[in-house]
Amino acid sequence: MTGYFAGRSLADLGRGLRSGSDTSAGLLARALESVDPSLNAFVTLDPEGAAAAARQADEELASGGDRGPLHGVPVAVKDIIDVAGLPTGMGSAHFAGNVAKEDAGCVTRLRAAGAVIVGKTGTHEFAYGGSGDVSVDGPCRNPRDPERISGGSSSGSAVAVAAGMVPLALGTDTGGSVRIPAAFCGIAGFKPHYGAIPTDGVFPLSPSLDHVGVLAATAADCRTAYRALADLPHREDAPPGGGPAWIVPFETDTDVERTVRALFPDAPSERVDLRGLRRVFVGIQDSEAYDIHAERVAEAPELYQPATLARLERAARTSGWHYVRAVRERERYAREVAALLDRYDLLVLPTVPITAPLIGATDGPMGPLQPSLVSLTCAWNILGLPALSVPAGTVRGLPVGVQLVTRRGAEDLLFAAAGTLPD
Amino acid sequence: MTGYFAGRSLADLGRGLRSGSDTSAGLLARALESVDPSLNAFVTLDPEGAAAAARQADEELASGGDRGPLHGVPVAVKDIIDVAGLPTGMGSAHFAGNVAKEDAGCVTRLRAAGAVIVGKTGTHEFAYGGSGDVSVDGPCRNPRDPERISGGSSSGSAVAVAAGMVPLALGTDTGGSVRIPAAFCGIAGFKPHYGAIPTDGVFPLSPSLDHVGVLAATAADCRTAYRALADLPHREDAPPGGGPAWIVPFETDTDVERTVRALFPDAPSERVDLRGLRRVFVGIQDSEAYDIHAERVAEAPELYQPATLARLERAARTSGWHYVRAVRERERYAREVAALLDRYDLLVLPTVPITAPLIGATDGPMGPLQPSLVSLTCAWNILGLPALSVPAGTVRGLPVGVQLVTRRGAEDLLFAAAGTLPD
Numbered sequence: 001m002t003g004y005f006a007g008r009s010l011a012d013l014g015r016g017l018r019s020g021s022d023t024s025a026g027l028l029a030r031a032l033e034s035v036d037p038s039l040n041a042f043v044t045l046d047p048e049g050a051a052a053a054a055r056q057a058d059e060e061l062a063s064g065g066d067r068g069p070l071h072g073v074p075v076a077v078k079d080i081i082d083v084a085g086l087p088t089g090m091g092s093a094h095f096a097g098n099v100a101k102e103d104a105g106c107v108t109r110l111r112a113a114g115a116v117i118v119g120k121t122g123t124h125e126f127a128y129g130g131s132g133d134v135s136v137d138g139p140c141r142n143p144r145d146p147e148r149i150s151g152g153s154s155s156g157s158a159v160a161v162a163a164g165m166v167p168l169a170l171g172t173d174t175g176g177s178v179r180i181p182a183a184f185c186g187i188a189g190f191k192p193h194y195g196a197i198p199t200d201g202v203f204p205l206s207p208s209l210d211h212v213g214v215l216a217a218t219a220a221d222c223r224t225a226y227r228a229l230a231d232l233p234h235r236e237d238a239p240p241g242g243g244p245a246w247i248v249p250f251e252t253d254t255d256v257e258r259t260v261r262a263l264f265p266d267a268p269s270e271r272v273d274l275r276g277l278r279r280v281f282v283g284i285q286d287s288e289a290y291d292i293h294a295e296r297v298a299e300a301p302e303l304y305q306p307a308t309l310a311r312l313e314r315a316a317r318t319s320g321w322h323y324v325r326a327v328r329e330r331e332r333y334a335r336e337v338a339a340l341l342d343r344y345d346l347l348v349l350p351t352v353p354i355t356a357p358l359i360g361a362t363d364g365p366m367g368p369l370q371p372s373l374v375s376l377t378c379a380w381n382i383l384g385l386p387a388l389s390v391p392a393g394t395v396r397g398l399p400v401g402v403q404l405v406t407r408r409g410a411e412d413l414l415f416a417a418a419g420t421l422p423d
Numbered sequence: 424m425t426g427y428f429a430g431r432s433l434a435d436l437g438r439g440l441r442s443g444s445d446t447s448a449g450l451l452a453r454a455l456e457s458v459d460p461s462l463n464a465f466v467t468l469d470p471e472g473a474a475a476a477a478r479q480a481d482e483e484l485a486s487g488g489d490r491g492p493l494h495g496v497p498v499a500v501k502d503i504i505d506v507a508g509l510p511t512g513m514g515s516a517h518f519a520g521n522v523a524k525e526d527a528g529c530v531t532r533l534r535a536a537g538a539v540i541v542g543k544t545g546t547h548e549f550a551y552g553g554s555g556d557v558s559v560d561g562p563c564r565n566p567r568d569p570e571r572i573s574g575g576s577s578s579g580s581a582v583a584v585a586a587g588m589v590p591l592a593l594g595t596d597t598g599g600s601v602r603i604p605a606a607f608c609g610i611a612g613f614k615p616h617y618g619a620i621p622t623d624g625v626f627p628l629s630p631s632l633d634h635v636g637v638l639a640a641t642a643a644d645c646r647t648a649y650r651a652l653a654d655l656p657h658r659e660d661a662p663p664g665g666g667p668a669w670i671v672p673f674e675t676d677t678d679v680e681r682t683v684r685a686l687f688p689d690a691p692s693e694r695v696d697l698r699g700l701r702r703v704f705v706g707i708q709d710s711e712a713y714d715i716h717a718e719r720v721a722e723a724p725e726l727y728q729p730a731t732l733a734r735l736e737r738a739a740r741t742s743g744w745h746y747v748r749a750v751r752e753r754e755r756y757a758r759e760v761a762a763l764l765d766r767y768d769l770l771v772l773p774t775v776p777i778t779a780p781l782i783g784a785t786d787g788p789m790g791p792l793q794p795s796l797v798s799l800t801c802a803w804n805i806l807g808l809p810a811l812s813v814p815a816g817t818v819r820g821l822p823v824g825v826q827l828v829t830r831r832g833a834e835d836l837l838f839a840a841a842g843t844l845p846d
Contacts, residue, residue, distance in 0.1 A: 286744075287742075287744050287746065289744075290742075290743070290744035291744040291747040291748045294744060316742060317742065318742065318744070319739060320706065320710025320738075320741035320742055320743050320745060321710050321711075321712075321713035321717060322743060323710065323743035324711050324746065325717070328714070
């Protein structure tokens with residue numbers, strides 16, 4: 001089953017809403033009809049709240065009020081982001097029955113832009129993993145092959161978009177959690193620079209690495225959503241892209257690498273110490289994550305999924321001086337990559353070094369699964385740089401993503417470059 | 424033996440130099456004559472380099488060039504601070520034979536102010552301890568009782584000033600390392616706000632806590648030196664002091680507490696969680712210190728003094744999440760103390776909760792010695808606030824210090840308040 005929103009851009013939807021050929025209430029009905037429970041994308045649907053929002057959106061449009069390109073559009077929100085009045089479950093038994101009192105900052109901005117929040121989408125437990133199959137809500141399933149993982153941690157958001165249930169979803173990305181499921185599900189995922197979208201009301205995983213991001217079918221729709229969420233004025237035009245460099249990946253499936261590389265055959269190869277950056281990432285994420293969870297681990301360890309508890313127990317053993325050293329190395333890497341970005345406008349590499357493995361796998365073709373999943377994405381969280389994943393074709397029938405990275409503030413270079421790629 | 428500079432203020436010395444009754448070369452000779460090797464204050468003397476500097480200072484003054492209140496004054500520098508051409512030994516066998524190539528930033532400023540660097544003073548090994556008796560150079564001895572510790576880690580600087588060998592010395596202060604030996608030796612010690620004096624060329628102990636500070640007989644002389652080191656214009660007048668609050672100390676000798684409290688009998692009592700701040704201090708200092716030392720511990724542990732190695736090995740076991748938590752708590756404490764400093768101009772408490780114990784002691788009357796020594800000082804490193812220790816009398820014949828703390832930028836309130844205390 002393919003949902004209504006497959007192949008429908010935000011621009012298409014906006015035209016329909018403004019021409020009167022469609023209504024927000026109608027789009028909401030399409031979204032709810034498109035939900036395929038077998039894929040386990042949504043953990044909460046809010047038909048009544050959404051209907052009220054859609055009605056308001058329709059009334060505003062009818063009376064000449066126009067909030068821009070998200071006005072009246074159904075949107076899904078990852079279940080670690082608070083939406084007032086709805087449960088925020090974090091994919092964890094720890095938060096059973098937890099109902100959010102207030103909207104997260106990013107949700108406030110979504111509403112201000114006129115979006116209609118359809119419901120909450122499944123997350124890897126506490127967003128602490130890139131596979132999306134570790135959750136009290138059960139695994140999210142990849143629409144391209146439901147026996148395979150969607151990728152995570154913004155698993156349900158990727159699935160909801162990829163299956164056409166909604167045209168747009170909010171995710172969070174601490175080490176790749178927007179881009180990984182986007183790549184595995186064959187859609188676009190974008191995280192802007194660190195701090196561009198507020199993170200209040202988002203349950204923290206690793207505060208110095210946490211980003212809010214967006215998932216949509218295309219880069220262009222990610223851009224539209226990003227500009228609304230970052231409170232930037234909507235602009236139709238992006239500046240032309242500059243020269244790309246190919247960043248040599250590591251521990252990457254050769255077919256994945258070849259497929260992505262073919263999109264930028266002329267880009268010169270450059271090396272960034274992605275392996276060292278992953279080490280820095282792990283040191284920082286583990287220490288910050290355990291700080292968030294220490295009391296829960298002490299008081300109710302049994303409420304975690306076993307895989308999450310095992311990760312946390314390992315995270316607790318990271319030493320303080322390794323954390324301090326990681327923070328120092330982060331600064332050194334930031335200087336190195338800034339120098340590279342003085343010479344190139346774009347850095348290009350695969351989003352994930354492999355295609356989606358089967359649900360429940362703990363090892364992938366390149367070794368232990370979790371570190372493999374983030375190996376090419378987490379560098380850009382450590383450095384806080386804008387990063388976009390867009391579809392790059394398929395390998396053995398499964399989607400592969402190409403990742404584009406640029407300087408802070410040069411987000412539009414990514415979207416311009418994505419616009420030149422073959423569909 | 425009491426050295427020449429005992430009881431001679433910088434203002435006195437400046438008048439002598441400018442009236443022609445004295446010369447910088449003459450003061451240098453007095454300094455060198457005043458050095459008492461039995462106290463082990465200096466680890467390096469530089470009679471030739473100092474003579475050249477003194478000659479230049481005299482020539483400049485004779486030709487009408489005047490660099491201000493430090494012009495021609497003999498100064499000692501702690502042996503973790505680089506002085507070009509002289510050994511920097513860190514009190515450690517690890518740096519035997521290490522000769523500095525360049526002046527530290529604070530030494531550059533000293534020289535620009537016309538000071539004459541007499542030599543380098545002993546430090547607790549790597550400045551990692553508050554007692555001053557753990558060093559490859561042997562213990563520094565307290566001029567008031569040579570069987571007792573001077574306090575540290577700026578041990579030699581405090582001894583050199585307290586014994587009248589020099590009128591002024593540079594120290595560093597990460598948890599109290601200027602103020603503790605100042606209090607134990609009966610002189611004044613001051614650390615300004617974090618970052619006020621550059622730390623380049625100073626061997627790091629815990630970079631987010633390290634401060635350069637000054638030791639002199641009086642608060643007024645600390646102020647003069649501080650203004651030169653912080654590159655502030657010299658001013659004669661300080662604004663009047665505001666209302667003080669008495670910060671209730673913990674684990675403090677009752678006679679020490681009573682003696683210090685008597686100086687501010689009318690100050691209302693307020694509570695700051697000094698115990699919690701010490702816990703935060705230890706978590707941050709240990710992680711940052713081990714990051715600095717990890718390779719040395721791995722490669723040549725036998726070169727450390729046993730007490731230092733034991734501290735480092737314990738420091739290595741601090742966990743990353745404790746560090747992260749400590750950094751978060753530091754921010755919370757900063758807000759709490761800022762609120763207190765909205766109501767009071769000064770916070771007043773003892774500098775050290777005890778008097779100087781015997782050399783080699785590892786326990787004091789309030790428990791293990793090292794944590795006891797920093798228990799009332801380290802809070803102001805965690806918070807980066809200006810803190811001054813000045814003599815507050817004696818307990819059982821040994822000096823006791825009163826510590827004054829204020830807002831960043833309000834350093835002169837400290838000096839004004841110190842000026843109102845009985846001599």
